[in-house]
Amino acid sequence: MNRGAIKDRIEELRRVIEEHNYRYYVLDQPVITDQEYDELMRELIELENRYPEFITPDSPTQRVGGAPLEAFETVRHDVPLLSLANAFGADELREFDRRIRQAVGGPVDYVVELKIDGVSVALTYENGLFVTGATRGDGYLGENITANLRTVPTVPLRIREKLPRLVVRGEGYMPKKAFEALNQEREKEGQPLFANPRNAAAGSLRQLDPRITARRSLQVFVYDLLAIEGEEPATHAEVLEFLERLGFAVNPHRKVCADIEEVIVYCEEWTERREELPYEIDGMVVKVNRREFHRILGNTAKSPRWAIAYKFPAQQAVTQVENIIVRVGRTGALTPTAVLKPVRLAGTTVTRATLHNEDMIREKDVRLGDMVVVQKAGDIIPEVVNVLKERRTGEEREFHMPEYCPECGARVVRLEGEAAARCSGGLACPAQVREGIIHFASRQAMNIEGLGPAVINQLLEKGLIRDPGDLYYLKYEELVKLERLGPQSAKNLLEAIEASKQNSLAQLIFALGIRHVGSRAARLLAENFASLDELAQASYEELTAIPEIGPKMAESIISFFREPRNQEVIGKLKRAGVNTRGDVNGNLQRPLAGKRFVLTGTLASMTRREAQEKIEALGGEVSSSVSRKTDYVVVGENPGSKYDRAKELGITILNEQDFLRMLETGL
Ligand SMILES: NC(=O)c1ccc[n+]([C@@H]2O[C@H](COP(=O)([O-])OP(=O)(O)OC[C@H]3O[C@@H](n4cnc5c(N)ncnc54)[C@H](O)[C@@H]3O)[C@@H](O)[C@H]2O)c1
Numbered sequence: 254m255n256r257g258a259i260k261d262r263i264e265e266l267r268r269v270i271e272e273h274n275y276r277y278y279v280l281d282q283p284v285i286t287d288q289e290y291d292e293l294m295r296e297l298i299e300l301e302n303r304y305p306e307f308i309t310p311d312s313p314t315q316r317v318g319g320a321p322l323e324a325f326e327t328v329r330h331d332v333p334l335l336s337l338a339n340a341f342g343a344d345e346l347r348e349f350d351r352r353i354r355q356a357v358g359g360p361v362d363y364v365v366e367l368k369i370d371g372v373s374v375a376l377t378y379e380n381g382l383f384v385t386g387a388t389r390g391d392g393y394l395g396e397n398i399t400a401n402l403r404t405v406p407t408v409p410l411r412i413r414e415k416l417p418r419l420v421v422r423g424e425g426y427m428p429k430k431a432f433e434a435l436n437q438e439r440e441k442e443g444q445p446l447f448a449n450p451r452n453a454a455a456g457s458l459r460q461l462d463p464r465i466t467a468r469r470s471l472q473v474f475v476y477d478l479l480a481i482e483g484e485e486p487a488t489h490a491e492v493l494e495f496l497e498r499l500g501f502a503v504n505p506h507r508k509v510c511a512d513i514e515e516v517i518v519y520c521e522e523w524t525e526r527r528e529e530l531p532y533e534i535d536g537m538v539v540k541v542n543r544r545e546f547h548r549i550l551g552n553t554a555k556s557p558r559w560a561i562a563y564k565f566p567a568q569q570a571v572t573q574v575e576n577i578i579v580r581v582g583r584t585g586a587l588t589p590t591a592v593l594k595p596v597r598l599a600g601t602t603v604t605r606a607t608l609h610n611e612d613m614i615r616e617k618d619v620r621l622g623d624m625v626v627v628q629k630a631g632d633i634i635p636e637v638v639n640v641l642k643e644r645r646t647g648e649e650r651e652f653h654m655p656e657y658c659p660e661c662g663a664r665v666v667r668l669e670g671e672a673a674a675r676c677s678g679g680l681a682c683p684a685q686v687r688e689g690i691i692h693f694a695s696r697q698a699m700n701i702e703g704l705g706p707a708v709i710n711q712l713l714e715k716g717l718i719r720d721p722g723d724l725y726y727l728k729y730e731e732l733v734k735l736e737r738l739g740p741q742s743a744k745n746l747l748e749a750i751e752a753s754k755q756n757s758l759a760q761l762i763f764a765l766g767i768r769h770v771g772s773r774a775a776r777l778l779a780e781n782f783a784s785l786d787e788l789a790q791a792s793y794e795e796l797t798a799i800p801e802i803g804p805k806m807a808e809s810i811i812s813f814f815r816e817p818r819n820q821e822v823i824g825k826l827k828r829a830g831v832n833t834r835g836d837v838n839g840n841l842q843r844p845l846a847g848k849r850f851v852l853t854g855t856l857a858s859m860t861r862r863e864a865q866e867k868i869e870a871l872g873g874e875v876s877s878s879v880s881r882k883t884d885y886v887v888v889g890e891n892p893g894s895k896y897d898r899a900k901e902l903g904i905t906i907l908n909e910q911d912f913l914r915m916l917e918t919g920l
Pocket residue numbers: 273274276277278283284285286287288290291317318335336337366367368369370371372373374389423424476538562
């Protein structure tokens with residue numbers, strides 16, 4: 254870019270950011286996500302850092318927040334209420350620490366607090382009485398919202414010491430439950446919904462009628478001392494204790510850390526635990542503990558140099574729906590999937606998101622070409638959260654479920670009471686056959702290593718297999734000819750197929766892909782019937798007599814074994830020597846029965862969900878918190894507080910290797 258283009262881009266960014274600031278701070282109605290906003294801001298900061306000659310005092314990088322609303326009386330803050338600089342990731346925290354140590358000439362310790370996602374407020378007390386409450390506004394001029402803050406139960410009207418004058422800073426917020434209830438009520442009344450608890454808190458504190466504020470279940474956490482007449486504590490940690498003694502609500506989740514690595518561990522712990530909290534946090538705040546250093550370090554125009562906000566990695570991102578395709582699953586269910594313009598999300602590039610089913614598409618009104626918010630929760634496939642309708646251009650197109658299966662041309666039907674539309678092609682539908690074989694070979698089923706979707710596709714295309722039974726008749730000469738399958742892998746694959754003949758009956762039942770029969774039900778069935786033949790003969794009464802086997806599952810099992818094509822497959826399996834007999838002693842297959850596990854940290858070999866499924870498949874249980882009843886705590890990379898708790902209680906700790914061994918041997 255030449256200088257002219259750079260200047261244009263900077264001005265463009267400023268204009269766009271100003272517009273979003275206005276919507277966010279003044280109207281409490283943002284139209285983009287915080288991540289998108291942060292991205293714009295980051296670009297502007299980077300450009301201004303590289304071309305400082307273009308910095309102007311009115312740039313949004315040099316100013317805090319938005320202008321106060323005229324409806325309120327204006328309050329001038331005697332100590333400016335600044336914003337915070339952001340750190341994205343551990344390295345930026347280390348960079349912050351380096352700057353600090355250089356400036357103060359030695360090591361420093363830090364206080365780390367939760368970054369409550371709410372609205373900044375200043376509370377002034379005179380002779381122990383609450384006299385003024387104000388919003389941050391532009392940092393210098395705020396709005397006088399004293400009457401509203403008086404209705405908030407955690408704002409003490411009188412503090413426990415009769416100090417002549419005290420100004421504190423805190424965060425007004427709305428707990429998640431109250432936010433949901435408020436939006437539900439607004440929906441019923443046809444009022445516009447708040448985008449998130451932060452906007453709801455801001456809107457509620459900036460009500461002209463304090464009686465409305467009083468009904469909004471707002472709370473305040475206090476986190477800083479801005480002014481006091483008299484002696485000041487020497488450290489920030491002491492400030493927080495002092496505020497607690499005065500009767501303020503101070504957030505209990507905080508930690509004094511001796512160095513930045515300890516800070517990083519604590520931030521990562523909360524990245525994992527944030528969902529536990531009854532209110533939203535959008536990051537952590539790292540503050541230099543010694544207040545003497547605060548004075549040495551000073552402030553920029555926008556933020557103190559002695560503190561930084563560690564922002565959690567985005568779980569949401571905004572992108573465009575380029576297409577909506579339909580995938581046909583093992584049971585014939587048609588799953589509409591959004592093809593997205595690639596976007597970075599929580600460390601990976603996302604190009605697809607599930608839309609679940611047609612009803613969901615209607616409900617969210619997702620159209621081709623829409624800008625949407627996508628989210629990743631845990632390790633599940635990303636999903637579309639909502640559509641940014643205000644960003645529609647009119648070019649968007651509605652989606653319709655196809656009437657015929659895109660893979661086999663059979664009619665698509667939708668059974669009453671079912672959300673899914675299904676291809677009626679059954680085993681004549683290549684998609685269903687393919688997905689069925691992929692399932693058969695998968696880890697939890699027959700666990701045939703080296704037999705993934707790519708190989709299965711080739712085998713089907715070449716006509717070498719038509720169903721799972723055919724896998725056991727494959728020959729070496731056929732396999733070596735496949736693409737990307739050398740002599741060694743062909744040999745390995747044959748061995749893996751051979752080995753799978755010794756699998757348990759439970760694995761086989763699950764692998765058959767009987768509708769509604771998951772791995773747990775398969776295990777129950779294997780424990781209750783001596784062989785596959787016995788199961789195939791079972792009556793409706795015998796099946797439903799087993800606890801957890803309901804009518805739907807029983808019917809599905811019976812009709813599966815009645816279907817001639819399924820009988821044919823089972824015949825092939827038996828002739829090939831696949832084990833169809835159960836273990837007499839069911840517990841042999843449930844070596845972890847009665848054992849309670851807790852998982853913490855990241856495992857290298859599997860996701861948390863996979864680990865849980867494996868434990869359960871072997872009869873164990875997984876719970877979310879450590880107690881005396883816990884038998885094992887499985888500890889991966891960057892474990893959370895559960896690890897400390899396990900050590901405290903003396904519970905057996907398994908590292909990943911121990912855990913894998915246990916899964917394999919049951920010991
Ligand atoms: N979506 C939009 O259109 C839009 C527009 C403007 C701003 N924003 C969001 O707002 C952010 C900027 O807002 P900001 O200037 O208020 O900064 P900020 O919210 O990123 O951080 C500063 C604020 O953190 C709060 N805070 C919470 N807990 C704290 C604690 N323990 N210690 C100290 N401070 C604590 C304080 O109120 C402080 O003002 C952006 O990063 C973006 O996420 C979004």
